[in-house]
Amino acid sequence: MPTRDDDLDLAFSDQVLPEVEVLLRVARSMTSQPVDAEDLVQETLLRAYRSNGTFDGQHPRAWLLTILRHTAVNLNRRRRPGLLDDPEAALERLFARSASVLTSPEEIIVEREFDTVVGTAFTALPDKYQQVVRLVDIEGFSYEEAAQALGIPAGTVMSRLHRARNRIRRQLSAAGASRQPAPGRMDGKP
Amino acid sequence: MTGPQRVGWVWSRYECRQVARLVQSYLDGEVDGLTADRVGAHLEECRRCGLEAETYAEIKHALARRCDVSAAAVDRLRAFGERLIAEDGEEESRDD
Numbered sequence: 001m002p003t004r005d006d007d008l009d010l011a012f013s014d015q016v017l018p019e020v021e022v023l024l025r026v027a028r029s030m031t032s033q034p035v036d037a038e039d040l041v042q043e044t045l046l047r048a049y050r051s052n053g054t055f056d057g058q059h060p061r062a063w064l065l066t067i068l069r070h071t072a073v074n075l076n077r078r079r080r081p082g083l084l085d086d087p088e089a090a091l092e093r094l095f096a097r098s099a100s101v102l103t104s105p106e107e108i109i110v111e112r113e114f115d116t117v118v119g120t121a122f123t124a125l126p127d128k129y130q131q132v133v134r135l136v137d138i139e140g141f142s143y144e145e146a147a148q149a150l151g152i153p154a155g156t157v158m159s160r161l162h163r164a165r166n167r168i169r170r171q172l173s174a175a176g177a178s179r180q181p182a183p184g185r186m187d188g189k190p
Numbered sequence: 191m192t193g194p195q196r197v198g199w200v201w202s203r204y205e206c207r208q209v210a211r212l213v214q215s216y217l218d219g220e221v222d223g224l225t226a227d228r229v230g231a232h233l234e235e236c237r238r239c240g241l242e243a244e245t246y247a248e249i250k251h252a253l254a255r256r257c258d259v260s261a262a263a264v265d266r267l268r269a270f271g272e273r274l275i276a277e278d279g280e281e282e283s284r285d286d
Contacts, residue, residue, distance in 0.1 A: 009275045020267045024259050034258050041267050049274045111252075118252040136218065137253035143220050162214045168249050 008053065015060040016048055022061065023068055025141070026149040029134035030072045040075060044068045065149055114172070121171040129164035132157050137165075205232060209239050217246055 023044060027037040044067050048055075055063055122133060135146040136157070143161075147154040209232045215221050216229045233240045 005278070009278065012271070012275060017268050017271045020271065021259075021264045024264055024267060028259055034260070034263065037259070038263050038267065042270055045267065045271050045274065049271070049278075114248065115252045115255060118249055119256065122253065122256070133253060137250050138257050139259065140254075140257075143218070158215065158220070161218075165214060165246060165249055169245055172245065172249070 011055065011057065012049055015057075016045070016064060019061050019064050020045075022149075023064055025139040026065060026068060026135065027072070028139065029131045029149070030068075040068065040072055043075060044071045047071060062148065065151070069151060117172055117175045118168055121168040125164050125167065129160050129167070132160045133164045136161055206236060206239055209233070209236070210242070213239065213243050214246055217243065217250065 020041065023041045024037055027040040027044070028034065031037045031040060044064065047067050048064055051067075122130065125133065131150060132146055135141040135149060136143065141149065143154045143157045146157045150157070209229055212221060212225060212229050213233070216226055221229065233243050
């Protein structure tokens with residue numbers, strides 16, 4: 001005869017476990033390293049399992065995301081990233097390179113150099129900006145999905161995202177790594 | 191939004207300003223179809239706005255290349271969840 005515990009286990013299996021990937025992507029936006037994101041989701045699953053009795057059966061994703069956010073605050077394991085050993089030196093090298101080489105601004109972007117500057121600019125973003133960029137540009141969430149994940153309005157997602165990308169774009173321009181039209185041609189003619 | 195504002199070959203600043211406000215949402219697929227058509231048409235004909243849009247698109251592509259959520263991690267976490275259920279069941283049957 002099925003016990004109440006069996007029902008809860010079934011609910012956990014049917015409703016919670018399918019959300020693991022979404023939880024991991026959201027957790028990745030709250031941590032500096034993939035391994036921390038995994039730890040965060042593991043702790044979230046544990047808490048969800050233990051509080052399974054409080055789940056009303058509606059909107060499992062929203063319920064889990066709330067637990068995830070609370071768990072993230074409690075664990076408080078945010079460390080500054082070390083993706084580039086010396087981000088400032090990398091940028092300085094790019095400045096020096098663009099100053100000494102006489103090339104036209106329409107030069108083809110070297111993908112690796114571009115990625116380096118974007119990466120540096122991304123990791124230098126304030127946490128709140130980094131989070132939305134992570135969710136939308138890296139994990140592929142829509143504005144609405146990102147809003148739900150973070151518990152903030154979609155309008156806030158949009159404004160943080162646009163400002164963050166603006167910053168990245170300005171750093172690209174400063175490093176000479178973006179395309180600009182030739183000076184003097186502000187019109188639409190090539 | 192009114193139609194294209196052209197004086198000779200020069201785009202009016204009005205249209206470019208409007209597009210500048212919308213270009214990121216447009217690239218994110220977050221504008222309605224009519225707006226998308228208008229923005230897209232402007233970007234095809236206005237070199238300056240087109241280059242700006244390309245820069246944003248390249249930023250998005252560079253960022254997307256940083257995705258590091260692995261299927262293996264998802265599998266490990268699901269296995270963890272399954273173990274929670276299984277071990278709880280084992281405890282229950284020990285208590286019986």
